[in-house]
Amino acid sequence: MKESDVSGESLLSADELISATGGKYIGSAENKNLFCFTSVATDSRNVIGGTMFVPLIGENQDGHLYCPQAVENGARILLIAQSEYEKNGGFYDKLVADNAEISVVTVKNTLKALQDAAAAYVAKFPTLVKIAVTGSSGKTTSKEMIVSVLRQKYSVVYTQGNFNSETGLPLSVFNIRKNHEIGVFEMGMNRKNEIKEISGVLKANFALITNIGTAHIGILGSRQNIAEEKRHAFDYITENGAAFIPAIDEFA
Known part of the structure; x- marks a missing residue:
C-alpha cells in the first residue's frame, strides 16, 4: 500500500458520513478513531493517499473489483455496497483488521451514497x-x-x-x-x-x-x-x- 498523505481534517467525520448515507460502519473503534479522508474518487486510478474510494456499479462494470487497487494507491475509506460486503465480507474484514487506518462503510447504493455524502459536505x-x-x-x-x-x-x-x-x-x-x-x-x-x-x-x-x-x-x-x-x-x-x-x- 502506498504511504498515506493525509493532511488536515477529514472532509466528513465517520458519524457525518454514516448519518448522511444511512451507512453501516465496518471496523474497530481504533479504525473509527483514525477515520479521515481528504479527497474522493470513483476511479481507483485517481486514488491518492487519504482518498475515500466509492466504487460504482454500472451496466458492464463493477467498481468493487478495483477496491484492492484503490487500497494499494492509498485509499483510507471504502464506501461499498452492502451487497458487495455480503458476498466478500471476509476480504473487507481482514482489510480493516490488518490496517488500523482503513475504514469500510456499507450502503445500499453507492451512487446515491456519494450524492448524499456530497450534499452533507456542501451543507457545511x-x-x-x-x-x-x-x-x-x-x-x-x-x-x-x-x-x-x-x-x-x-x-x-x-x-x-x-x-x-x-x-x-x-x-x-x-x-x-x-x-x-x-x-x-x-x-x-x-x-x-x-x-x-x-x-x-x-x-x-x-x-x-x-x-x-x-x-x-x-x-x-x-x-x-x-x-x-x-x-x-x-x-x-x-x-x-x-x-x-x-x-x-x-x-x-
Whole structure:
C-alpha cells in the first residue's frame, strides 16, 4: 500500500458520513478513531493517499473489483455496497483488521451514497454562494466566463473541465474549502431526473440555463421535457438568489 498523505481534517467525520448515507460502519473503534479522508474518487486510478474510494456499479462494470487497487494507491475509506460486503465480507474484514487506518462503510447504493455524502459536505459551508450552470450547450464556456469575472474579487471554487454528471457534480463539490466564497458548478444530464438529483446536492442560490436544445432528446422525448428537467436547477433558489434564462427563448 502506498504511504498515506493525509493532511488536515477529514472532509466528513465517520458519524457525518454514516448519518448522511444511512451507512453501516465496518471496523474497530481504533479504525473509527483514525477515520479521515481528504479527497474522493470513483476511479481507483485517481486514488491518492487519504482518498475515500466509492466504487460504482454500472451496466458492464463493477467498481468493487478495483477496491484492492484503490487500497494499494492509498485509499483510507471504502464506501461499498452492502451487497458487495455480503458476498466478500471476509476480504473487507481482514482489510480493516490488518490496517488500523482503513475504514469500510456499507450502503445500499453507492451512487446515491456519494450524492448524499456530497450534499452533507456542501451543507457545511452555509455562507458559500452557490451558482449552477446548465443548458443544452454552452455550459462550460458560460461557467468559465462567470469564473473569470468573479475571480477578480472573490475566492472561487468551480467545476474542473466538464465534471458535471451524476457523479461529476458530487466529486466536484468535495473541492470546496473554508476559504472559498463562491462556487460555480456545471450540471449536465444524460437521463431523466439527473438534474433534479444533483440540484439536491448543490442547492444553488443562483442558477443559469443557457438554452434548451435537442441534446438528449432521444432520452427525454421532447424539448419540453428537456426544459422541465433543466428547470430543476432552480429548485433551491433562495429569496436573495436569482434564476437566469435567455431573454429570447421559446421556453422563457
